[in-house]
Amino acid sequence: MQLGQYPDPVHTVAHLSDTHLLADGRLQYGVVDPERGVLLAIERIARMHPAPDAIVVTGDLADAGEPAAYARLKEIVEPAAAALGAQVVWVMGNHDERLAYSEGLFGEATDTSQDAVYDVNGLRIVSLDSTVPGYHHGELTRAQLDWLADVLATPSPHGTLLAMHHPPVPLPMSPAEAVIELYAQHELSEVLRGSDVRSVLAGHLHYSTYSTLAGIPVSVAAASCYTLDPAPRSALLHAVDGSTSITMTHLYQDRVVHTVVPLSESPQLYSVRAELADQLYALTPDDRRELLSRKDSAFDVAGDW
Numbered sequence: 001m002q003l004g005q006y007p008d009p010v011h012t013v014a015h016l017s018d019t020h021l022l023a024d025g026r027l028q029y030g031v032v033d034p035e036r037g038v039l040l041a042i043e044r045i046a047r048m049h050p051a052p053d054a055i056v057v058t059g060d061l062a063d064a065g066e067p068a069a070y071a072r073l074k075e076i077v078e079p080a081a082a083a084l085g086a087q088v089v090w091v092m093g094n095h096d097e098r099l100a101y102s103e104g105l106f107g108e109a110t111d112t113s114q115d116a117v118y119d120v121n122g123l124r125i126v127s128l129d130s131t132v133p134g135y136h137h138g139e140l141t142r143a144q145l146d147w148l149a150d151v152l153a154t155p156s157p158h159g160t161l162l163a164m165h166h167p168p169v170p171l172p173m174s175p176a177e178a179v180i181e182l183y184a185q186h187e188l189s190e191v192l193r194g195s196d197v198r199s200v201l202a203g204h205l206h207y208s209t210y211s212t213l214a215g216i217p218v219s220v221a222a223a224s225c226y227t228l229d230p231a232p233r234s235a236l237l238h239a240v241d242g243s244t245s246i247t248m249t250h251l252y253q254d255r256v257v258h259t260v261v262p263l264s265e266s267p268q269l270y271s272v273r274a275e276l277a278d279q280l281y282a283l284t285p286d287d288r289r290e291l292l293s294r295k296d297s298a299f300d301v302a303g304d305w
Contacts, residue, residue, distance in 0.1 A: 003280060003281070003288065006252065007252075008050060009050070009250035009251055009252050009257070010123075010158060010251055010252060010253060011053050011054075011120065011121070011123045011158060011250070011251040012048065012050050012051065012052045012053055012248065012249070012250055012251075013052055013053060013054045013055075013056055013123075013125075013161065013201075013248070013249040013250075013251070014041075014045045014048065014052040014054070014055045014056070014086070014246060014248060014249075015056050015058065015201050015219065015221045015246060015247040015248070015249050015258075016038075016041050016045075016055060016056070016057045016058075016221065016224055016246045017057065017058040017059065017060070017165075017202075017203030017204075017220075017221040017222070017223060017224070017246075018058075018059065018060040018093065018203045018204070018206060018221075018222075018223030018224065018225060019034060019037065019038050019041075019057065019060065019061050019062075019073060019223075019224050019225060020034045020060055020061075020062070020063040020095065020223065020225040020226075021034050021035060021038065021061065021062050021063060021069040021070075021072055021073050022034060022062070022063050022064060022066065022069055023064075023066040023067075023068035023069045023072070024068065028063060028225060028226065029226075029239075031241055032225055032226045032241055034063065034224070034225040035072065035076070037223075037224035037225045037244055037263060038073065038076055038077070038224055039076065040224070040244075040263040040264070041224045041246050041263055042076060042077065042080045044246065044261055044263060045080070045084070045246070046080065046083075046084065048248065051084045051085065051086065052084060052086045052248075053085075053086060053087065053120050053121055053123065054086055054087040054088070054089055054118070054120045054123075054125060055077065055081050055084075055086050055087070055088050055089070056089040056091070056125065056161070056163045056201055057077070057088070057089070057090055057091060058091045058093070058163050058164065058165055058201055058202055058203035058204075058221060059091045059092055059093025059094070059095075059096065059131075059164075059165030059203050059204065060093030060094065060095040060096065060165065060203065060204070060223075061073055061090065061093065061095075061096055061101070061105075062095065062096055062097075062100070062101070063095055063225075064095070065095065065096055065097030065100050065101070066100065067100045067103070067104050070100055070101060070103075070104030070105055071104055074104065074105055087118055087120050087125075089116075089118055089125050089127055089163055090105050090127065091114075091127045091128070091129075091163050091164060091165055091203075092114045092127075092129040092130075092131050092165060093131065093165040093203065093204065094131050094132075094135070094136040094137075094138070094165065094166075094180070094204070096131065098110065098111045098112070098113075098114060098129075098131075098133070099111055101114060102114060111133075113129045113141070113143075113144055114127070114129040115127060115128055115129050115144060115147060115148075117151055119156070121158075122156065122157035122158040123156065123157075123158040123159065123160075123161065123251065124151075124156035124158075124159070124160040124161070124196075125160070125161045125163060126148065126151060126152075126160060126161070126162050126163065127163050127164075128140070128144065128148065128162060128163065128164040129144070129164075129165075130164045130165050130166040130182055131165065131166075135180075136180040137166070137179065137180040137181060137182075137183060138164075138165065138166030138180075138181065138182035138183065138204075139182070139183045139184065140182075140184070140187065140188060145187055145188065145191050148162075148191050149191045152191070152192075152195040152196065152197065155195075155196040156196060158251070159196045159197070159198040159251070160195070160196050160197045160198065161197070161198060161199055161200075161201060161249070161251075162192070162197050162199075162200045162201070163200075163201045163202075164182075164200065164201075164202050165202060165203055165204050166180075166181060166182035166202065166204050167181075167182065167200075167202035167203070167204055167205060167209075167211075167218060167220045168182050168185040168188055168189070168200065168202070168211075168213045168218060169202075169209060169210075169211035169213070169218050169220065170211065171205070173207070173209065173230035173231070174205065174207075174228060174230060174237065176236050176237055177205060177237070180204075185213065188213065189213050189214040190214075192213060192214045192216055193214040193215070194214075197216050198216070198217075198251060198256050199216060199217045199218070199219060199249065199251075199256045199258075200213060200216060200217070200218040200219070201219055201221070201247075201249065202218065202219070202220045202221075203220065203221055203223070204220070205220055205222075205228065206222060206223040206226065206227045206228040206239070207220075207222050207227055207228050207229075207230050207243075208220060208221060208222045208245065208247065208260050209230075210258065217256055217258070219247055219249065219258040221245070221246060221247040222243070222244060222245045222246075222247075222260070223244060224244050224245075224246065224263060225244065226239055226240065226241050226242075226244065227239070227240055227242065227243045227244055228240070229243075242264070243262070244262070244263045244264065245260050245261055245262045245263055246260075246261050246263065247259065247260055247261065248261055280292075
């Protein structure tokens with residue numbers, strides 16, 4: 001039974017980005033513990049209902065491309081995903097190193113582009129490597145674009161999610177980052193136009209933002225380690241130890257919903273008892289409306305939660 005006019009989503013995807021793990025538990029900038037951010041993210045994801053079909057991590061997995069950092073990240077994420085029945089989708093970022101990334105996560109060291117395709121119960125997820133060895137900006141080679149076009153030539157039963165590190169979006173809140181953006185975004189747009197791609201998931205920016213590419217929604221997840229303040233007082237870029245989050249992606253038959261989920265606990269103002277859900281399901285739609293929507297109901301006036 002459903003409470004509103006929409007059924008449960010067909011697919012649920014947890015979107016985590018920019019974990020930036022360091023080997024041996026080292027701190028970023030002497031302050032930030034990136035492992036704690038990953039642990040908080042996994043703890044949040046484990047609460048979700050419905051549980052995710054996939055956990056997508058869109059790049060900058062390791063801050064310095066260290067083999068031990070990939071080993072630790074895999075040790076944290078993959079057992080937790082298995083317990084949820086979720087597929088893990090890894091994506092290369094500009095801080096990652098292909099040899100260590102491929103060997104640490106897949107057991108085979110290679111310096112070739114790390115592109116992959118996953119089938120998650122009829123939902124296709126494509127991991128696209130937008131990195132340029134030795135640089136922080138992003139590019140896609142002609143060979144990659146042709147490969148992607150070939151993959152997308154055959155539609156998937158439930159469509160496709162494209163996961164990449166560098167987001168194909170304008171950057172009005174951080175124009176300095178345009179120097180390290182994804183170059184030649186129009187070339188990717190040409191490949192995606194008319195395809196079954198339902199959304200593009202990306203990271204890199206360390207703050208959440210949204211746009212479209214070829215009419216397709218683009219969702220950029222903030223980092224789990226630290227974030228950039230998109231409205232600093234007087235700085236070109238201003239990194240802060242706070243406001244970290246993940247994004248939950250819910251796919252319905254005809255639409256996609258993206259929701260930012262903070263990782264840190266905030267002071268509680270009120271809480272509605274979980275048991276109320278069972279009571280709501282037992283009521284008729286009219287009775288539920290009278291209880292929750294009517295302004296003078298006991299729930300609204302007396303705070304009977």
